[in-house]
Amino acid sequence: MNNLLAAGSAPVATAFALECRGVSKTFHDTNQAVQVLNRVDLAVKPGERIAIVGASGSGKSTLLHLLGGLDSPSHGEVLLGGRAWGNMNERTRSQWRNQALGMVYQFHHLLPEFTAQENVMMPLRIRREPDGLAQAQAQAILEQLGLGHRLHHRPGLLSGGERQRVAMARALVTRPLCVLADEPTGNLDRETAQDVFAAMTQMAQATGTAFVVVTHDMELAQRTDRVYRLQQGALL
Numbered sequence: 001m002n003n004l005l006a007a008g009s010a011p012v013a014t015a016f017a018l019e020c021r022g023v024s025k026t027f028h029d030t031n032q033a034v035q036v037l038n039r040v041d042l043a044v045k046p047g048e049r050i051a052i053v054g055a056s057g058s059g060k061s062t063l064l065h066l067l068g069g070l071d072s073p074s075h076g077e078v079l080l081g082g083r084a085w086g087n088m089n090e091r092t093r094s095q096w097r098n099q100a101l102g103m104v105y106q107f108h109h110l111l112p113e114f115t116a117q118e119n120v121m122m123p124l125r126i127r128r129e130p131d132g133l134a135q136a137q138a139q140a141i142l143e144q145l146g147l148g149h150r151l152h153h154r155p156g157l158l159s160g161g162e163r164q165r166v167a168m169a170r171a172l173v174t175r176p177l178c179v180l181a182d183e184p185t186g187n188l189d190r191e192t193a194q195d196v197f198a199a200m201t202q203m204a205q206a207t208g209t210a211f212v213v214v215t216h217d218m219e220l221a222q223r224t225d226r227v228y229r230l231q232q233g234a235l236l
């Protein structure tokens with residue numbers, strides 16, 4: 001399916017997979033306000049790979065949540081494939097997320113009772129794709145990520161690096177416009193982290209998927225097309 005086909009609407013023509021326009025975010029509690037992001041602008045093209053680094057508490061996870069439409073900015077707007085999250089209700093957001101976005105976290109969040117292939121098939125099942133097709137697509141992407149010999153293994157029998165590759169395969173199997181990754185190699189040893197990171201960025205580029213990664217690891221960040229530092233609410 002064309003990944004620019006919006007859930008239930010016409011295709012959107014846009015030069016950018018993902019855009020942030022003047023995005024600010026302030027959290028409030030009863031008597032305090034914390035401004036985490038201050039007029040952040042960002043535009044990521046299809047197939048482009050960018051890294052966001054920054055000190056603990058600088059707002060990296062907050063920004064990723066806004067990019068994924070999981071939270072709303074206090075000001076400004078975030079667009080995925082030319083569609084602003086702010087113009088969608090919850091149901092449309094979740095359909096658009098399933099269709100146009102993949103997410104990878106530090107912990108793989110694979111379902112332990114399902115095999116690698118079944119885990120990767122999950123987003124396709126949610127879309128009600130025929131099982132045979134979903135099986136073939138999951139197999140193909142796992143093979144491309146070097147896991148052809150692990151299709152029928154459950155996560156408990158896989159290494160940490162293999163689990164993260166499966167998580168990446170699950171994020172990419174729908175051919176999304178963009179993958180958002182939050183410390184995807186944070187749990188791996190150095191050598192495995194490098195291998196997994198290379199596999200992720202190469203796959204994203206090969207499929208024309210934009211890849212936005214938050215990482216503490218400057219060496220890995222420098223393997224992307226652009227590195228941003230989040231500091232005092234600004235993306236520098």
Ligand SMILES: Nc1ncnc2c1ncn2[C@@H]1O[C@H](COP(=O)(O)OP(=O)(O)OP(=O)(O)O)[C@@H](O)[C@H]1O
Nearest residue numbers: 027028034036054055056057058059060061062063
């Ligand atoms: N839901 C929330 N309510 C109130 N404050 C929040 C909320 N979410 C985040 N914050 C605050 O926003 C700031 C940035 O947090 P965030 O988790 O985005 O930082 P981070 O750069 O991802 O940190 P780390 O690298 O430690 O994960 C912190 O001061 C945090 O306390």
